[in-house]
Amino acid sequence: MSVRAEPASLRERKKQRTHAALVDAAVRLFRARGYDATTVEEIAAAVEVSPRTFFRYFDGKEEVALAPFVEFDRLLVDALADRPAAERPLPALRAAYETSLTHLAGDRGVLDRFLTAHFLTGQTPALLAGRLRRQADTERLLAAEIARRCGTGDDDVRPHLLVQLVFAAARVGFETGCRRGVLDQPEKLAASVVHALDLATAGLTRHWGEPWA
Structure with missing residues (x-):
């Protein structure tokens, strides 16, 4: 064998x-x-x-152009599934995103592919539409995992809202890092994303409370 x-x-x-x-x-x-x-x-x-x-x-062509995003999203979904079962949704999702960012920042080839794909989607409407479709699929997978952890049903808006909030904050942080010209400094780019996540989720603990944040 x-x-x-x-x-x-x-x-x-x-x-x-x-x-x-x-x-x-x-x-x-x-x-x-x-x-x-x-x-x-x-x-x-x-x-x-x-x-x-x-x-x-x-x-x-669309599938190969968006492959760097597919790789990142797969890492994110797997990283969330690997978080401890008792961990609350927001810390688990934050930690999963930071794990994926660490992978992205730690390999220059992976980062370059991702940045190029990001550039292409900004220049090509068809690719942007394809990226949004795939991201919506990823968001549903993440929301389903969060709902499973909390024992909520499909009618609970909070898992979907939490995922979309984190995605929106991460996108703003990433684009802010790009504008600041830190593309050749992966650690600073990742820090920009983490800072945006901090700002976007700061009030969740107060408003949502246990067991969410």
């Missing part, structure tokens, strides 16, 4: 490398040439694979 397991592991690592290479090539070409002017064939050629191989990894 152990002899068979290793080739599968090697294949998986190769798939991960190809996936990352396609994302890197795509965001680089999108930044240089523009999203609309770049073709799937050009992205595949940059990685020396066929367009058919590209479509084994991604449905099209």
Whole structure:
């Protein structure tokens, strides 16, 4: 059994490398040439694979362009699920977001891909719409996890409100950091997001109380 397991592991690592290479090539070409002017064939050629191989990894240009956001959102959902069961929703969600930020800031390649995707969505309405659709899915997953922790039903607005408040604050903090020119200083960029989260959630403990904040 152990002899068979290793080739599968090697294949998986190769798939991960190809996936990352396609994302890197795509965001680089999108930044240089523009999203609309770049073709799937050009992205595949940059990685020396066929367009058919590209479509084994991604449905099209939108999916590969938004892949850095998908990675971040997946990290966030997993980080929240990993928080202690007894932890209150706001601290758990804050900690999960900060864990995801630490991952983002700790890998220059991951951060560059994310920043490029952020730039592209600001320049391309179709990508912005796709990003918002995917973010809405992520928000629902996070709200469902928070509702599960608190034992509330689907009709309780607080899990959804909490998630959207944190997302809005994080976005403002991120954009503020970008305007301050700290893109080459990941720690300061992360600090800008955390500061915005502090400001946005400061009153929740007083207004919502236990077991939320």
